[in-house]
Structures are given as structure tokens and as C-alpha cells.
Amino acid sequence: MVNVAFFPPTSRAWMGGANYYKNLFFAISEHGSKCGIRAVSFVGKNTSRDLIDECYVRSKVVRSSLFDRRSFLWFCSKVFSRVLGYDPLLHILMLRYGVRVVSHATPLLPKSFFKIGWIPDFQHAHLPGFFSPNEIASRDRLFNTIAANSDLVFLSSNDAFDHYKRFFPPELHYKARVLRFVSQVDVRYFEFDGLVLASLVEKYGVKEKFIYIPNQFWKHKNHIAVLRAAKILRDKGVNFCFVFTGHKHDYRAPGLYGSLDEYVLNNGFSDNVFFL
Template identity: 35%
Template sequence: MAERRKIALIYQYNENWIGGTYYIENLVLALRRLEESEQPILYVFTESVDEFEKLKRKTDYKYLFSKPYFISLSLLQRAINKITGSLFNRAVFSAHHKNIDLIFPADYNHRFIPGAEYLYWIPDFQEHYLPDFFSTDEIALRKAGQHSIVSNGKYIVFSSQAAKRHFNQIYAGVTIQQFVLPFAVSHQPAKANENIKLKYKIPDEFFICSNQFWIHKNHKAVIHAIAALKNEGVNVSVVFTGKENDFRHPEYFDELRLLIMQEGVIDNCIFLGFIDRADQLAIMQLSKAVIQPSLFEGWSTVIEDAKSLGVFIIASRIDVHKEQLQKYESKLLFDATDSKQLADCMKRDCDKTNSQPYEYSKDVALFGTTFNHILEEILSNK
């Protein structure tokens, strides 16, 4: 039997960018579906033991182990290293880990495992296309990181063909080897029942918009659509979930609150904040449709959640959404800058009783097998 691959997995639980957290969690869950003999060993590098334990409980992956970023050397080992360093210009004991095949997603700032391959991941290139949403310093930092990867990296993965196209438009002619790894979500079946509506004071019929409150998520389009419908005599309710803070634009959520008052739709908008993941999915399953109005995405977790639940989706007509929904029939698309189009979609008969069956388990299986194929292609050349 071939030796089991050893992968260093960088993981951080981050509510300010929960999509990145979910990406790693769902990768582990997808790898768990592989044949046991094909499952790699995953050494998880985290900021704390608690983060690892949460990941372990959530995934129950057999070959999941925790490692610190660096090996802690004893006082004696450090003393010996100091002596051999001064005498022979080399250390006897290393603080670096050995015998790890690959690091993912690699950090261009830290090469902490000598001899391992580094697989980089750039989620999207929003700062190149929507620069007004970023500070000058953050744009410079992001671009510096990308240039470092392009100049020094050998392998990079994207979540979508759209992100790969953007990369090659920006960095034409680069030689770094590129892979596309669309991710899929794995979670326990949503426990959707009427009690969840009572818990969160949700009406019987509603739409849901589950995005962090970042400006590019385009919540204003949803509010304008609600107001347009109300002016036509059509009253709809929309549940909003997600962390109510945009660190780049801290005034954004207050702007939304003011807009809701100005449009006269306070009673139509229900803000729940960052809620329990199981509750979020249960509410999503009970919704008339999931609205995903983003102006830009690398790959939308919300779209994947909705597909996995078989819920109707109303999404902005950006390239990555079209890519994600290519085979999913229960959808309507609208121009992200046209709230009237969104309102028209919301008037359509789009509840889940009209949703076409979709075999989402194939997407999850493909996530795991594609990652394994990428590993084999990279490591077979070592």
C-alpha cells in the first residue's frame, strides 16, 4: 500500500472571515469521504489547542493531529545548538518539523517546514476590480503577497475558474502551476421546524440573506428591492444573518439601518446577527429562497449551503455565481446593480416546492477527490 501523504493544514477560526474557516472545515469533511486508504494524514497548525479540538469534534477525521508551528527545544538542546553554531556554523537540533509533504493553504510570509511543497490559495482578486472598497495600504499589502507568490511559488489553487481567469488577466504569462478546487459544504441535516421560527421571531414566509455585513455583499440592493415591492403593495420579509461589522467600512451597518428607516421597511427586515451555524441552516431550509446579492466572490459558501439544502436561490449574475449554479436548476439570476430586477425575482413563484432535486453529495465527493488528485500531481514530481 502506498505511504499515506502527510499534509500540514493551516486553520484558524475567524468570525471576521468565516468563509475561510468553513473552507478548511469542509475540506477535512470531504477528505473523510475518501476511501480510508486514500485519506491523508492532516497535521493541523492553529493558534490554539481549543481551535484544533473544535475542528476534531466537528470533522471526526481519523488522521487529524495537532502540531505547533515550531518545535519547542529544551534548554540543553538550545545550549548545544549555541555551541555547535559557534564552532561548526550548524545546529544539531532543529525547531522545524520534518517529513511533511505539503502545506496548504501556504502563507507567503512563512516557510516554516523545510523540504515541504507549498500550495498557495488566493480566494479572490476583489481589490483589483473594486478598489474603492479597500484602503490604499490593504491593496498594497494584498498585491505584495500576490507578487511574492507569483515570483517564488510553484503551485497555486483557486476556488473557481472565474478566479483563475482573473489571476491570468492580472498576471499574464506566469509559470506557476495552477489548479482549480471548487469547494462543497458538508454538515448535519438541518433540523428545520416551526420552533426555530418562534426562537428568532420569524414570520411564516420569508427570504433569507446570509452574508457578513461587508460592503461588497450588496445588502443595499436587497433593501431597495424590499422597498420597491412594498410600494407595489407586496409585503415581503427578509431575514439577515451574519456578523454586523465591516472592519474596512465600520459605518456600513449604520448606513443600512438608516436606509431601512428612510425606505420605510423596518418591519420587513429581521437582523439576527452571527447565529449558531445549525440554526442558520435550519432557517435557510425554511425560507422561500436564499438571496445572494454579492458584487464579487471567489466562491460563495452561501450558494453551496443553499444547494446542499435544495433551497431556491436568487443570486447576482456574476461569473462565479453562474459557475456555481450551472447545473442547479432552482435559481433566478439578476443584475447585481439593478434592485428592480431583484424585486421582480422575489415576486416569482420560487419557493422550495418548485425546487428540482439536486444530488449534492457528488459535489462533496468531487471536492475530496480533486484535492487528492492535486496532491498526487504535485508530490509525484518530488
């Protein structure tokens, strides 16, 4: 059995990423034994148990303060990496758990480790208005490092694959692979009976049929386009119900959620739009 290391999000700030790993670990746990793969996820000691149980339980979970920001080991890791160009603390941890393959990351480990990088997309190149100049430069550096230092690079879509080939020189193209992500529906949803569904509808005040938008409230998700469409429909007498869920803070646009809520109130269709 080959132990493959992953470093998933250690907080709920990026639930899209946490859910990505949840689905990936589900797939590996269901099919990994057929090809001799076991997922080992490394998280901080401060990572909430709820997040682990919700998203990472299908992997072997290792907790270490090395992955807690601003902890003593975290600082030591940063210093070693900068001074030595190598992270001995992470190396020791990988050896302790029999890891020889690192996926979705390119840490500073010896070349004996097989490294699989991950580039989900190139949003900063196509939508630069949603990123600061520093963020764009940082992503460029990160993606260049991933392409140069990985043995393989996963892209999350055919579009990202095409963009990878456009942005990087031909000698790096052989590394690219497409690994699509697919969400798993919780089996408990299929066990709901009519009474449970009715109680949920009553609890949240939504209509029985609704359009669901489960994106974090980040500006580039373009929630306002949906709200404008909802207003057009409402003005034409078509009363669809829209339900939004997701993390409500975007550090790049702190007032975004409030502006969306204000748009709904000002246009008088709060009976059709729900932010949960």
C-alpha cells in the same frame, strides 16, 4: 498516508474562511483515504474550542502558541523569518507531525516541502474602492509571493483562474488549478420536525418562508442592494421576508451595519427584514 498542513483562521473574525476549511476538511475526510491524504490543521492555543469543534474537527488538530498573535513563539517566528528568510520553528513543527505538503499557504520552509498556494479572488484589483492603498499594495505583494513561491496555486473559480493568467506572466500559468468550494448542509437540518421549525420561527419572529442572505456585513457584499430591492417589492405590495446573518463589523466601514439598520427603520419595513 500523506499529511497535508493547513493553517485555518484562528478566530471568528473571518467565518467565511473558517467555513471554507470546514467544507474542505469534510471532503478530505470523506475521500482523502482513497488517495492517501490526511488533513492536519494548525491553530493557536488560544483558538476557541467551539471554533475547532464546529469547523476543524474533521482534520487532525494541532495547537501551538506559534499561531497565537503576539505570543513569544509568534514573535520569534517573525524575527527568524525576517532575518534568515526561513522559519526554523515552523520547520520543526512540520517535521514533528510528519508534514511534507503545505496547502493554502506558502510559509518560509525548505524547498523539500511541496507548497500549494491559494488565491480566492482578485477583489482588490476589480473593486479597489473597497480597499485602502496600503491594503491593495499588501495584497499585490502577497499574491506575487504566492505565485512565485508555490509549486501549485489553487484558484476558487474559473473567473479567478482567468484573472490569474491575466495578472501573472506565462511562465507561472502552469501552476494554476481551480479548486471550487461547496458548502455542506448540516445533517441535523434534515432531522427537524414541524414542531422544531415552528419553535424556531416563533423564537426569531420570522415568517415561515424567507429569503436568506448569510454574508458577513462587509461593504463589498452589497447588502444595500438587497434592501433597496426589498423596499421596491414592499412598495409594490409584494411582502417577501428577508433574513440576514453574519459578522456585523467591517473594519473598513465601521458604520455599515448601523446604516443598514437605519435604512430599514427609516423606510418602515422592519417587519420584512430581520438581522439575526
